[in-house]
Amino acid sequence: MHIRATSRKFMQTMLTSQRKKAILDALKHNGQVLATELSARFGVSEDTVRRDLRELAAEGLLQRVHGGALPASPAIAPFARRQDMESDAKRRIARRAADMIAPGQVVIVDGGTTSALLVRQLPDNLRATIVTHSPSVAVALAEHASVDVVLIGGKLYKHSIVTVGAAAVEAMSHIHADIYFMGVTGVHPTAGLTTGDFEEAHIKRALAARAAETVVLASAAKLNAASAYRIGGIELAQTVIVEDSTDAKLTEPIEKAGITVLRA
Incomplete structure (x- = not known):
């Protein structure tokens, strides 16, 4: 049971990292992303997508806006x-x-x-x-x-x-x-x-x-x-x-x- 739980956790982490990479790729290609579209694309809830966006924003990799996200400016460095x-x-x-x-x-x-x-x-x-x-x-x-x-x-x-x-x-x-x-x-x-x-x-x-x-x-x-x-x-x-x-x-x-x- 412990091995199965660890495996599930690893798969979930891997999928999260894959989603985040896909989000950043879409952002680079399209200039913006919408939470509703990402939810349908990944087959996950909008809450899950919003969590991904929050975490990416906390890393300075995107700027959250109403309904989705935009590329973050690198010009906010000191x-x-x-x-x-x-x-x-x-x-x-x-x-x-x-x-x-x-x-x-x-x-x-x-x-x-x-x-x-x-x-x-x-x-x-x-x-x-x-x-x-x-x-x-x-x-x-x-x-x-x-x-x-x-x-x-x-x-x-x-x-x-x-x-x-x-x-x-x-x-x-x-x-x-x-x-x-x-x-x-x-x-x-x-x-x-x-x-x-x-x-x-x-x-x-x-x-x-x-x-x-x-x-x-x-x-x-x-x-x-x-x-x-x-x-x-x-x-x-x-x-x-x-x-x-x-x-x-x-x-x-x-x-x-x-x-x-x-x-x-």
């Missing part, structure tokens, strides 16, 4: 680790973004590793005003002689090295900017623009409301992915900058939503 991720692609995206800034403009630059690269690409003779809630971005501009820097204060969110909170939101209400360069951890046609922190999502919405144009900086890993907190629908952005090698299947849904996709 700031220091993200500095080394996709550095070449981020540098090209940053350079393309910097080229959009015209003399005399007021520009909001978000926090994050791509934004830090962006401000290092600015021409030495550019005269503009950069508004940021990122101390890292502000410090990177400290020696730029002709760029005025407005640093928004508040509580420091250490994951992204940006300020958040009521004081930051109040300070933003006095700004009218030409462009806002937004950093996100996920860009998805239905889940929208997402990030990994509740307060940071609120700050990004507030910044987008203060700019005539919102430009999202998105490496390929962030496309068709989602994080826990929604900044807004994908239509919150007017432009998305991606790396030149990005698969057209990832950008087509964005363009269908009426958003300009620039390749860098």
